[in-house]
Amino acid sequence: MARTRIPLDQQWVAEQKKTRMLASAVAELELDVRTVNGLEEAGVLYVSELIELTRAELDRIPNFGSKSVERIIQVLGEHGLALRSSWSSPAR
Incomplete structure (x- = not known):
């Protein structure tokens, strides 16, 4: 994010970073190629899709x-x- 002389609301800045992260491809995460390939082959292309999975679903x-x-x-x-979480209901 560009520097500005006008102070920005830090909560807003954090929300903007989170929004950008959720919209990014899993390939942009600091994961090894094999892990990224496995996610992509399973149809998980974006971070927003990844966080919708449980650990049990990743294990499969x-x-x-x-x-x-x-x-x-x-x-x-x-x-x-x-x-x-495996105990939370899906938001779909």
Whole structure:
């Protein structure tokens, strides 16, 4: 984001960053190529789609190991995001 002399509302700035992150492709996350390929082959192309999945759903992706799932959880956490809880109802 460009620097400005006018102070910006930090909550607004955080919301803008989150919105951009959700609209970005999973390939833009700091994940290895094999993990990104697995997500894309499973039809998960955007971060907004990724956070709608539960850990159990990620575990069912072919050739996805626990290290891949843990790395996804870690990277999402670094961006203030998380997978959907298995006990919460889907927002679809």
